[in-house]
Amino acid sequence: MESALRNLSSSVELLAVAAHSGAVDQWDDHSLSSAFDWARYCEHLFSRFHNNPAVRGAMEEQLQLTNGRLRAAFPGSTEVSFPDLSRCQHHLLIGLLNNPKLPISIMKLLFDSNAPADSGCVDVSGLCSRIIQCKSACKVLSPLTPPSAVGADAEVQGGLLMERLGALITHGRAEHFLDSVLRGCEGAAAEHFCLVIAAALLTRTNSETASHEVLLDWLLKKQPSTLERTCSALPTARLMDLVKEHLKFRDAYRDVLKKWASEMEYSIGDGEWVQSRTNPPASFQKLTEHFQALFETCPSLRDDVEKELNALKISDGDFDVRGLSVWGDLLSELHK
Amino acid sequence: MTRRVNGCSGLLLCGGCGLTSCPHDLSLPLSKFTWTRGPMSLLQPAIQLQHTTEPLPSVQEELQFWMDKAVAWGQADSPDTQRDTSLHLRRLSSYLQELLSHINTVRSTTETMKRLPLLGQLLGRLCWNPHVTADDTSRGLLFQCLWGLYSEEPSDAVERKANQWIRRVLCQLSTEEDDAAAEKLMKRMGVPPKEYHLKVLTKMVAVLQENIGKSCSSLGNINQRCSCDSILATSEVCVPLVSCPEAAPLIGALLQRPATCVRAALSEDFLEALSSAFSRKVLSLEDQAVVSLWIHSLSSLEEAVLSLLESVLSSKGSTPQRMVQQVSQSLLPKACAQHCSIFLVVNDIFRSTLKQSEGNNSVKSLIQTFTSCFLREVALLQPQKCVSLKAFFPQSPQSVLVPLLTLPSEMPPEAWSHHLNWLSSSLQRLTEEEEEGEGRSSTRGHQRVFEAWFLLVQCAHWVQVSVQLLGTNRLEDRGPLLWLLTFYHHPTNRGHHRDLQLVQAGEAWLHLHALFSAPPHPAPADCQQLLVALLSPGPQRPALCPSLVFSLLLNFAVFSHQPLSCSTQVLHTVVRRSGLVEEAACALRSLELRLSAGSCSSSDATRVHLRIEALQNTLTHMQAAWSPAESQTHTHTL
Numbered sequence: 001m002e003s004a005l006r007n008l009s010s011s012v013e014l015l016a017v018a019a020h021s022g023a024v025d026q027w028d029d030h031s032l033s034s035a036f037d038w039a040r041y042c043e044h045l046f047s048r049f050h051n052n053p054a055v056r057g058a059m060e061e062q063l064q065l066t067n068g069r070l071r072a073a074f075p076g077s078t079e080v081s082f083p084d085l086s087r088c089q090h091h092l093l094i095g096l097l098n099n100p101k102l103p104i105s106i107m108k109l110l111f112d113s114n115a116p117a118d119s120g121c122v123d124v125s126g127l128c129s130r131i132i133q134c135k136s137a138c139k140v141l142s143p144l145t146p147p148s149a150v151g152a153d154a155e156v157q158g159g160l161l162m163e164r165l166g167a168l169i170t171h172g173r174a175e176h177f178l179d180s181v182l183r184g185c186e187g188a189a190a191e192h193f194c195l196v197i198a199a200a201l202l203t204r205t206n207s208e209t210a211s212h213e214v215l216l217d218w219l220l221k222k223q224p225s226t227l228e229r230t231c232s233a234l235p236t237a238r239l240m241d242l243v244k245e246h247l248k249f250r251d252a253y254r255d256v257l258k259k260w261a262s263e264m265e266y267s268i269g270d271g272e273w274v275q276s277r278t279n280p281p282a283s284f285q286k287l288t289e290h291f292q293a294l295f296e297t298c299p300s301l302r303d304d305v306e307k308e309l310n311a312l313k314i315s316d317g318d319f320d321v322r323g324l325s326v327w328g329d330l331l332s333e334l335h336k
Numbered sequence: 337m338t339r340r341v342n343g344c345s346g347l348l349l350c351g352g353c354g355l356t357s358c359p360h361d362l363s364l365p366l367s368k369f370t371w372t373r374g375p376m377s378l379l380q381p382a383i384q385l386q387h388t389t390e391p392l393p394s395v396q397e398e399l400q401f402w403m404d405k406a407v408a409w410g411q412a413d414s415p416d417t418q419r420d421t422s423l424h425l426r427r428l429s430s431y432l433q434e435l436l437s438h439i440n441t442v443r444s445t446t447e448t449m450k451r452l453p454l455l456g457q458l459l460g461r462l463c464w465n466p467h468v469t470a471d472d473t474s475r476g477l478l479f480q481c482l483w484g485l486y487s488e489e490p491s492d493a494v495e496r497k498a499n500q501w502i503r504r505v506l507c508q509l510s511t512e513e514d515d516a517a518a519e520k521l522m523k524r525m526g527v528p529p530k531e532y533h534l535k536v537l538t539k540m541v542a543v544l545q546e547n548i549g550k551s552c553s554s555l556g557n558i559n560q561r562c563s564c565d566s567i568l569a570t571s572e573v574c575v576p577l578v579s580c581p582e583a584a585p586l587i588g589a590l591l592q593r594p595a596t597c598v599r600a601a602l603s604e605d606f607l608e609a610l611s612s613a614f615s616r617k618v619l620s621l622e623d624q625a626v627v628s629l630w631i632h633s634l635s636s637l638e639e640a641v642l643s644l645l646e647s648v649l650s651s652k653g654s655t656p657q658r659m660v661q662q663v664s665q666s667l668l669p670k671a672c673a674q675h676c677s678i679f680l681v682v683n684d685i686f687r688s689t690l691k692q693s694e695g696n697n698s699v700k701s702l703i704q705t706f707t708s709c710f711l712r713e714v715a716l717l718q719p720q721k722c723v724s725l726k727a728f729f730p731q732s733p734q735s736v737l738v739p740l741l742t743l744p745s746e747m748p749p750e751a752w753s754h755h756l757n758w759l760s761s762s763l764q765r766l767t768e769e770e771e772e773g774e775g776r777s778s779t780r781g782h783q784r785v786f787e788a789w790f791l792l793v794q795c796a797h798w799v800q801v802s803v804q805l806l807g808t809n810r811l812e813d814r815g816p817l818l819w820l821l822t823f824y825h826h827p828t829n830r831g832h833h834r835d836l837q838l839v840q841a842g843e844a845w846l847h848l849h850a851l852f853s854a855p856p857h858p859a860p861a862d863c864q865q866l867l868v869a870l871l872s873p874g875p876q877r878p879a880l881c882p883s884l885v886f887s888l889l890l891n892f893a894v895f896s897h898q899p900l901s902c903s904t905q906v907l908h909t910v911v912r913r914s915g916l917v918e919e920a921a922c923a924l925r926s927l928e929l930r931l932s933a934g935s936c937s938s939s940d941a942t943r944v945h946l947r948i949e950a951l952q953n954t955l956t957h958m959q960a961a962w963s964p965a966e967s968q969t970h971t972h973t974l
Contacts, residue, residue: 046526086526090511097507100500104486111506113476128510129479132469134533137580139466141540143418144570146547152539153518156532164525181524185517192517 001058008045008059009066011038012080015088019095020074024102029109029124036124039088046085051171056082093127150199150238158199165200165211174214175222182226194230198238202245212246220252231256232282236289240297250298254305257290261330266323273326284326288333295334306331395438396452398431403454406461415569421467422575422605425474426612428462432477439484446494448485455485456501463505471576472618482506534582541586544570548589567593571606578609579618588625591632602632611636615643627671630678637678640668641685648702656929659702663709672728673713679728682706687790697883697922700793707794711741732791733784736762740795756802760816763788763823771829789827792820799824800887800930806845807891818842821888825881833878840870840880848888851906852896864906868913882916886923894927894947903947904954911958921955924948 014035017023027035049055060082067079084091096102096110113129138152145152168174185193197219201212219227231239231253243250260282264273273284282290295302309327316325323329405424409417435455442448449455462468462478469475482502487495513519513529522532548570571590577583587610590602611633613619614626621629630637644666648659663669672679686703693699714725729737739759744752770785792799802817811817822838829835847867867889873879889910893903911920928948 043528050526083526087523087528090528090530094507094511097503097510100503104483104488107503107506108483110510111479113472113479128506129475131530131533132509133472133475133580134530134537134582136466136470136475137577137583138533138537138540140418140470140573140576141537141544141583143413143415144566144573145540145543152543153515153536156535156539157518157521160522160525160527160532160535181521184520184524189517189520193521196521 001055004045005058005062007038007041009062011042011088012063012066013070014038015080015092015095016070016074016077018092019099020077021099022101024096024099024106027103027106029106032106032109033124035092036089036127039092042085042088046082046088050082050086051167051173097128150202154195154199155203157196158201159203159205161196161200161215162203162205162211165214169210169214174211175218178215178218179222182223190226190229191233194226194233197226197230198234198242201249202238202241216246216248220248227252228256228259231290236293239290240293243294243297250294250301254294254301257287257294258308260287261326264326266326268323271323273329284329288330291330291334306334395434398434399452399454399458402428402431403458403461406458406465409465409467410461418467419569419572421465422572422603425468425471425575425605425609428468429471429473429477432474432481436477436481436484439481444491445485445487445498446492449494449498456498459485460501460505463509467576469509470580472579474576479506537582541583545586545589548586548593568601568603571603575603575605575609578606578613579620581620584620584622584625588622588628591621591625591628607633607636611639615639623667623670626667627674627678630671631675634681637681638685640666641682644668645685645689645699645702649696649698656701656705656925659705660709663702663705669706669709669713672710673717676727679710680730683790687786690790690793697919700796701922701926703793704796708797711743729791731787733766733788736766736788736791740791740798744797744801752801753805756798756805756820757813757816759798760802760820763792764816764819767823767829785827789823792824796824797930800926803887803891804895804930806888807848808895814842814845818845821884825884837878837880841884844870844880844885844888848892852892852898852903864909864913867910871914871916882914882919883923886916886920887927890920890924890927890951893951894931894944900947900950904950907951908954908958911955917955917958917962921952921959924951924955928952 018035045059049059063080063082070077071079080091093110096106109125110128112126113133114126142152150158164177165174168177182190182193197215200215219230234242239253243253260275264275264284264287266272267274275282291305295305309331313325313327313331316327319325319328320332322332405420405428409421411417438452439448442451459478459481462474463482468478482505485498486502487499490496490499511529518532519529522529548567567590570586574583574587574590578587590606591610595601607629610619610629614629614636619626630640644662648654648662651658651662668678668682672682686699686706690696690699690703714728725741726734726737729741736759739755739762742755747755766788767785770782799821802820805811806814806817806821818841819838822834822841826834826837844867847864847870851864851867867885870880871882871885889907893907896903907920911917931944931948
């Protein structure tokens, strides 16, 4: 344990030196290789101990101490937190490439495109060249992928989310994790997360039913606004996939639609039902489409829902005049 | 054409085998394929990129052209611009190479920027074009151009700025993430960008591969749209990805898709890019995909065959086992077994090489090894996929085809003699017909003899059996066997050379028979001298091919019942006096390989093995004692 903490501290110092110190101009390919080995070691520490509160706590303390020392030595340095360790090699690379003192020979090594791929200890040679190749290849291929399907990137992110959840469920930290991810998302990022959640719920590997359950429960019971956001952000086809795959989602979705309908007010000026809340508004037209899609996908639902809508219409006075009851207008649209 | 194999001039000097260098004797009308390169031209430096010493102005003019292209490519990301980029990729690489030479010649960045003010902009734009950076060659050249512009000791503001810009561009290319939301999520989940991008790429490849795999639904109706429309587009887009290992499954799927629909054509640029990557050995495809590539692209098939030829011909002194390994690893025998057309092309190349190398022994060995690997592969194929062997050998004389293709192991040893007699007389008849018909339809006659001889080269196992029989039995009618052996080594009978050589072969046999019988007949020294004399040209007669003599000699030596020391002594003397240690070693290795395949009885096997070992030791000592220069001088003086 002691040596692990010492190594951790040294590695973090190494990161700072790589990013901020002029000492890098003495580095050769051996030092470079060695630095990446230590970064890999840190990643290993993270994956081994991130679910172990005792060890994790000790490491976090150590990091605090090291960070303090480094702040003094390198005023511009950023702190390294325990979660940062999972992407340590990436941090190292960023630091190195942004360090103006990095010798050009080291850079050439990193960008050497003749290096053979996957040759064990010569991992650093051509590292950046391979990253660029990979990113470019993705961009080259992405226009070819069929537009109707879930994007490859969303699928991968969904899959990774499922993996992470799977690892955390046994320690009871899944919901905590999901909360923290959500906390970090605003605006476009939040909408993106909704897409990822949907992709995650649609992953088809057998081992993920437990993760699906956890994610679904979290979404449906704990995060109503995220649920609503998901329902409005996703394309209809994706929503229908979810409806088919998960019964609980189907019911929750139906409830969301009813909620939206109940929030609508009739605007005489527009001659249309509009939603007063701004987050994000669904038009009457869209609402009708949602219901229709739902009925098409789940015909068995139709009778029950129409009965509910009818009951609500009756409670509104059972008028057949447009503009008085959103339920009545809905029903008449749906019967067209 | 009288090209020589680089560094192996010794191999082509086979002065005694009688194949004249005059092309008329064995001229075969060139097959319907026109070679993109002659077989021996492989060994000349491949001029892929133009390293010209053109004056500066043309580099400048082209710069404007590429600048316009880069701007156009950057503006729209439509399928048309993608196609345009793929189409121009090769030319772009050539140009980048020129730029690089220019940059390295001028050496001062300030000076370069003065001469080519748009250079920085061009490089910058190309760096941000994924179609350019996905391709190994152009990416590598771009980076090298950037390094060329980097100044270790910047002398002015221009150079300092250039340095900063270069570092920044490279840093951004490696670390910047387009999709901020995804990056944030990955950060939160603790997934490194490298892992993420790799997974996304793998996923995309899998999705696209699945789509390619879907069979065509149009069923020949040319007006109906089908899923094959995307094949051409996909292949064009994949031009920069031919050497990307992660894209290999997709490329393999494109190549192996059955060509049932007219729309399912692959882009020419794609095939060319694959061929080029294959020759640079940076292609990472599965075996079946490589075979499919050969079907699609003749030039890549040629490349593969020439590459095999080169590797075999340049590995001097390698064992027959090694040759078998090299041949099998090339995948060509398997491909030939699966596709008749590939076998026909390969054989055409072999024919051509054989003629140009003037019957060189290594080439003959290779052809024999290749054919036996091929036959093994054919046997392994599922029975229902088997094509009649006749389809594989359309030009060979049909009367001797099956008898020659039959392996010695497929018949009892007692039958060999009879079989060989038959073969010998059939072939003799063929050559006599040709010689009689001389003047009338000589080209066709020549062709028939050549084809018969080529088939014999392919099935040289029978020649080896005949040598073995000659060496082991006190044959009264050794005539047919000697004829077969002579024909193998001296197929042309121009000026009745072969007839003379047949006589000499007979003499050689007599000398050898005398030398190796137990007890040896009197005056062995004379016999040895006479034997050596046969190996050099004499007045009005050509030399006898060393391989012929040595294969006979070694068979006698191995199977003789005289004391081992006598046999090794004879071998030593003959080799020393003739100076042909390499030929002897080669013949011994072939003999050993053939015997290890199991064609002598087990009781004899140990004895034979010991004798072979002893003979090998003798030769090894002689090889070590002689420097290569010395042995070559000896060869030249013959």
